[in-house]
Amino acid sequence: MIRIQVLILLTWPAVALVGCTCSSQQQPEPEAPASLGGSAPAPAVDEGPWLPRCSEVVVQGTLANGQIHEASGMVASARHPGVYYLHNDSGDEPRFFAIDETGADLGSYTVAGARSVDWEDVAVGRCAEGSCLYLGDVGDNRERRDDYVVYQVPEPAAVGPGEHQVSGVALPFRYPDGSHDSETLLVHPATGALFVLTKSWTKPSKLYEFPMPFTPDQPALLSERGSLVPPTGANQVTGGDIHPGGAGVLLRTYSHVFFYALGKADLAAALAAEPRVLPAAVEAQGEAVAWTAAGDGYLTVSEGAGSALHRSHCRAE
Numbered sequence: 001m002i003r004i005q006v007l008i009l010l011t012w013p014a015v016a017l018v019g020c021t022c023s024s025q026q027q028p029e030p031e032a033p034a035s036l037g038g039s040a041p042a043p044a045v046d047e048g049p050w051l052p053r054c055s056e057v058v059v060q061g062t063l064a065n066g067q068i069h070e071a072s073g074m075v076a077s078a079r080h081p082g083v084y085y086l087h088n089d090s091g092d093e094p095r096f097f098a099i100d101e102t103g104a105d106l107g108s109y110t111v112a113g114a115r116s117v118d119w120e121d122v123a124v125g126r127c128a129e130g131s132c133l134y135l136g137d138v139g140d141n142r143e144r145r146d147d148y149v150v151y152q153v154p155e156p157a158a159v160g161p162g163e164h165q166v167s168g169v170a171l172p173f174r175y176p177d178g179s180h181d182s183e184t185l186l187v188h189p190a191t192g193a194l195f196v197l198t199k200s201w202t203k204p205s206k207l208y209e210f211p212m213p214f215t216p217d218q219p220a221l222l223s224e225r226g227s228l229v230p231p232t233g234a235n236q237v238t239g240g241d242i243h244p245g246g247a248g249v250l251l252r253t254y255s256h257v258f259f260y261a262l263g264k265a266d267l268a269a270a271l272a273a274e275p276r277v278l279p280a281a282v283e284a285q286g287e288a289v290a291w292t293a294a295g296d297g298y299l300t301v302s303e304g305a306g307s308a309l310h311r312s313h314c315r316a317e
Helices: 005-009 267-272
Strands: 052-054 058-062 071-076 083-088 095-100 105-111 119-127 130-137 148-154 163-166 169-174 182-187 194-198 205-209 223-228 237-242 248-253 257-261 276-278 286-291 297-302 308-316
Touching: 052 276, 071 130, 071 182, 071 237, 071 297, 083 119, 119 237, 130 182, 194 237, 205 267, 223 267, 248 267, 248 286, 257 267
Parallel strands: 071 119, 071 286, 105 163, 119 182, 182 237, 237 286
Antiparallel strands: 052 308, 058 308, 071 083, 083 095, 095 105, 119 130, 130 148, 148 169, 182 194, 194 205, 205 223, 237 248, 248 257, 257 276, 286 297, 297 308
């Protein structure tokens, strides 16, 4: 987490897709397209290319739990409709939080036996228990660590206010070429493949993949799969999420939100292609982005207690 980036961000305007004048001010929220209601299933991977046309960003709610003061990662629950999981940046306990679509508090969840050096992103994916969270202790601002780890934690059976404890397994890893800073964790919804995308101030970000099957508590050597340079704005990739139907990848930087079409393509090839620029709110220290569980839009949130949840509705072209 580098605070100086805030000064740079404020010089860039919000980006719109089709005449969008995106703003963090409260506005009437447009209706979701009839074919993409909240209960609609996400488009399947094998349905071919799916390109989103997304609405202007609106404020959907605010974070009610004051303990969420440096939101760094966010993802929609695959088990509980309308629920999202978030976690703080470095310096917090090894825990995550649950909220609803308006930011209402649905509890905090401490991961037993885990530690938190610099948690930076969270993803959701299939696992033996049905649905698991993947919490990435992958931050390394000075690029000196050799103890990176992803925690695989089954989604809680129930969510609600209060403090809770959950358990999971550790998936430690190392890179094949030294230390890297990262703020982006990606899990493919169909294959369960787990990826880490690095963060860089001047060089291309690199994509690495975990070997499968996962071996808890045994350090895995990741494989380099490709690289990426955002086409405009800030160079630093600060979060990402693969569409629940596998249609595409959302990546955010301090200044933009990008969509990379995926479908049946290889992830590395998808990220090497030209992305679509999607509407993005101006956020003081925005790092988190998440698809809705239905894949009909996405949410972003900034660091800071009481931060606003920004939402854009999307439909297929």
